[in-house]
Amino acid sequence: MKLSRRHFLAGACALTLPAPRVWAASTLTFGPLRIDSLSDGHLVLPLEFGLAGLPEAELSALVARHGLAADGLTPPCNLTLLRDGTHTVLFDVGAGPDFMPSAGKLAEALDLLGVAPEEVTHVLITHGHPDHLWGLLDEFDEPVFTEAEYMIGRAEFDYWMDPATVETIGEERASFAVGAARRLEVIAGxxxxxxxxxxxxxGITARLTPGHTPGHMAFGIAGPGGAVMVAGDAIGNHHIAFEQPDWPSPSDQDPALAAATRVALMEEFAASGMxxxxxxxxxxxxxxxEKAGSAYRFVGSI
Structure with missing residues (x-):
């Protein structure tokens, strides 16, 4: 397995003030498999989105320890592209233009890699939240990846297509349900x-990892000489998710189930080194x- 990292300069940051944006793309290779992690931009979220309920002293220490902004979170959005010489597989499709101005940059990232949308043969969707699904359609409500076969977990698809979901998901996420159903309807047939x-x-196996959403899927990729898992949002950040993986997060739709899934994945990844x-x-x-006493830590250099 080989890992390389490249940085690309791209247009202006989609925030209120123009500034240069650095595109980061990391590449894994397993023999003939090339796996690129490429940027769809980032989200801008209130601090309590992922950290609500932490005691103030513990929250302040966490923010300082991980260099987080005290007034909000700006998590990156990492899409995964796999190429094996026959298939060009995209895992999730990003936020598109309708969710946040700081996200939805997939077209630029693909262009920098020299990949046209029509070259994508398969799209595998981890779950139906906006930053993973809303890039499915273009401005004419047509699929962006015109030649691709689409796949999603059955439980996840059924959840977002259920008319009752918009009434039961909660007011703050009601737009998620409307947006997901509108997009999935286009490819439903x-x-x-x-x-x-x-x-x-x-070489690609679906793995049910529920809690963040009811049917969240991760995808295991096995190739000559190595394996990797596309985990989606089953492990949602590099700080509290590792230090206290059993802590229920308000970012998850079923916090208790998501915590159980997260703990199991942490144990699996730490034990296997995958x-x-x-x-x-x-x-x-x-x-x-890696294990860190009774907790874990994310090691990004592999």
Whole structure:
């Protein structure tokens, strides 16, 4: 397995003040497999989104220890692209133009890699939240990746397509449900719905990792000489998720179930040493889990 890191300069940052944006792309290679983690930009979230409920002293220490901004979180969004010479597989499609101005930069990232949307053969979706799904359609409500076969977990698809979801998900996330259903409806007749443990493609296996959403899927990738897991939001950040993985996070739709999933993955990754790609983790999201006493730490240099 080989890892390389590249940085690309791209246009202006999509915040209120223009500034240069640095595109980071990290590459893993397993023999003929090339896996790129590329930027869709970043989110801008209130601090309590992921850290609500922490005692003030503990929160302040966490912010200082990890160099977090005291007034908010700006997690990166790391999309994964796999190429094996036959398939060009995109894991999630980013936020698109309608969620946050700081995200939705996938087209620029693909262009910098020399990959056209029509070259993508398969799109595998971890879950239906806006920063992972809303880039599915263009400004004419047509699929961006016109030649791709789409796949998503069956439980995840059924959840977002259920008309009752918008009424039960809570007021703050109601727009998530409306947006997900609108996009999934466009591909509903052709999307392949995956079960836990099912092979999506040769060497790519769906793994049910619920809690962040009811049917959240991770995807294990096995190649000559190595393996990696695309973990989506099953491990959602590089700080509290590692230091206190059993802490219920308000960013998860089922905090208790998500915590159980997160603890199990931490144990698995720490024991096996297998690298994984986290959607909102630093350094392109590619790294490993190491034990740190009774907790864990994210090691981004592998």
């Amino acid at each position: 052709a999307v392949r719905k995956l079960e836990d443990g099912e092979a999506a493609l040769p 690298p994984f790609i986290g959607y909102h983790l630093p350094e392109g999201g590619i790294g490993r889990v």
